[in-house]
Amino acid sequence: MSRYQTEAIRKFEALKSKKEVTILAIESSCDETAVSVVRNGREVLSNIVASQIDIHKKFGGVVPEVASRNHVMAIAGCYKEALKEAKISENDLDAIAVTYGAGLIGALLVGINFAKTLAYALNLPLIGVSHVHGHISANYISHPNLTPPFVCLMVSGGHTALLKVDDYTKIRLIGSTVDDSVGECFDKVARVLGLSYPGGPNIDRLAKSGKNVIKFNYHEPLKDTFNFSFSGLKTAVVNYVHNNEQAGREFSAEDVAASFQELVVDELSEKAVRCSLKENCKTLVVAGGVGANSRLREKLKGKCEKENIDVFFPILKYCTDNAAMVGSMAYYYLKSGIGLSDLTLTGKPNVPITI
Ligand code: KG4
Ligand code: ZN
Helix, strand or coil, X not given: CCHHHHHHHHHHHHHCCCCXXXXXXXXXXXXXXXXXXXXXXXXXXXEEEEECHHHHHCCCCCCHHHHHHHHHHHHHHHHHHHHHHHCCCHHHCCEEEEEEECCCHHHHHHHHHHHHHHHHHHCCCEEEEEXXXXXXXXXXXXXXXXXXXXXXXXXXXXXXXXEEEEECCEEEEEEEECCCCHHHHHHHHHHHCCCXXXXXXXXXXXXXXXCCCCCCCCCCCCCCCCCECCHHHHHHHHHHHHHHHHCCCCXXXXXXXXXXXHHHHHHHHHHHHHHHHHCCCCEXXXXXXXXXXXXXXXXXXXXXXXHCCEEECCCHHHHCCCCHHHHHHHHHHHHHXXXXXXXXXXXXXXXXXXX
């Protein structure tokens, strides 16, 4: 074993009982280059996000190779900025954390290689974090008093799932999408309506001036289960728009957005509440980019109030990708003695949710 690794194991063990743990975290799984400093899993000392949205907008979605190149250009600057904003030096850091998956492989590798280099140069333990677990942690940095157990509705660009979070690192999958993620579905519908990438926030905005009056032609998805299916609805909306365009019929894009969004929000909120009741768990936590959706927030709050369930959403800046959530989850990995990686750490396009 290398001298670096022996030292990393020793330091990792010592951190389990250290009172103040300061972690520098890196996130580059998709189109945000992000670096953050987080103390004790809850206190965000800095949160730097360099978004590539304007670059990918031109292409209507994320172009993996373009994302990787832009991560390379942005990452060193984000790192310097994160230390500066946190008002600390490299010597104050206890560990380096990085998202190792799920995500775009080339994009992940930029963050991973930067993290490995830092860990080696500063002689610090390296902690590989699952991006999806990071999204759960976005709630710990948003709500200081929130602790497991809870049911989590995970709604991101890559995942749609119901999870039971029994403890910080005891996470079990209850149901998940059998086809598209809900974020993909929002993005596709936005695209067919001519809205720019990322589509979710634009559908959210457009739907506010529309009415839920359109009945799309599709089979209602999977009842009596905690799995989701969105591809049928997605195709039905695309067909509705194309059929009208081809026939030269006018239609309201606002109504399409509102009707589509209402179906999705109904499906997500009904299953999330039913799952909480079945698990006998009165705390429901939403995670991931689609958690920023204003109608989902409104509807879920209403349903939860009726059932006496406390519902939590991350504050908006932590809903979408950031490194603060990764630094938070790295702390809980560390306290549970998991996640210590060596310098062979590599990116994974897919990572199982359950731990
Ligand atoms: O969690 P996230 O930032 O990235 C992944 O890990 O995938 O989620 C990105 C997704 C995109 O599909 C985006 O359109 C969607 O979250 N999104 C929204 C909203 N804001 C972001 N979807 C619906 N309503 C929003 N307000
Ligand atoms: Zn994400």
